[in-house]
Amino acid sequence: xxxxxxxxxxxxxxxxxxxGVAYVTFFQGNGEGINNDALQLTExxxxxxxxxxxxxxxxxxxxxxxxxxxxxxxxxxxIVKVFIPNNNGAVDIDNTVNExxxxxxxxxxxxxxxxxxxxxxxxxxxxxx
Numbered sequence: 001x002x003x004x005x006x007x008x009x010x011x012x013x014x015x016x017x018x019x020g021v022a023y024v025t026f027f028q029g030n031g032e033g034i035n036n037d038a039l040q041l042t043e044x045x046x047x048x049x050x051x052x053x054x055x056x057x058x059x060x061x062x063x064x065x066x067x068x069x070x071x072x073x074x075x076x077x078x079i080v081k082v083f084i085p086n087n088n089g090a091v092d093i094d095n096t097v098n099e100x101x102x103x104x105x106x107x108x109x110x111x112x113x114x115x116x117x118x119x120x121x122x123x124x125x126x127x128x129x
Contacts, residue, residue: 037050038050038051038052038106039051039052040052040053041053041075041080041109041118045109045116046109047109047110047111047116048108048109048110049108049109050106050107050108051106051107051118052104052105052106052107053073053075053080053104053105053118054075054103054104054105054129055073055074055075055076055080055102055103056073056074056100056101056102056103057071057072057073057074057097057098057099057100057101057103058072058073058074058079058099059071059072059099060094060097060098060099062090062094066085067086067090067091068084068085068090069083069084069086069090069091069093069094070082070083070084071084071097071105073103073105080117080118081112081115081116081117081118082105082107082117082118082119082120082126083110083112083117083118083119083120084119084120084126085119088120088121088122088123089120089122089123089124089126092123093120093123093126096126096128097126097128101128102128102129103126103127103129104126104127104129105118105120105125105126106120106121106125106126107119107120107121107125108121
């Protein structure tokens with residue numbers, strides 16, 4: 001190899017390594033399905049907040065129309081309603097969690113018929129623990 005070819009090979013290797021470091025640093029989650037921007041669910045959480053919480057599933061059922069999954073989860077002695085749209089992995093989540101399972105859930109706080117609920121954005125946002 002000539003000198004110029006060696007320089008190009010070294011620069012190309014450095015560029016690939018830099019991209020790998022950037023990917024691991026900036027684009028990897030924490031490995032637990034929880035977005036680093038998500039806040040723990042509290043009484044102060046409001047519509048539009050990205051939140052997470054852990055609790056036991058009290059019930060799960062599909063809606064009559066649309067095949068969306070509804071969960072009721074016991075969180076700090078309160079019942080949190082969780083809505084999982086069919087296009088956000090409702091069937092996959094139904095197959096991986098059961099009643100009485102302890103789970104970690106992430107989603108966006110929303111209001112439906114005057115009650116707060118958590119809307120799950122991806123099947124990866126519900127993890128059995």
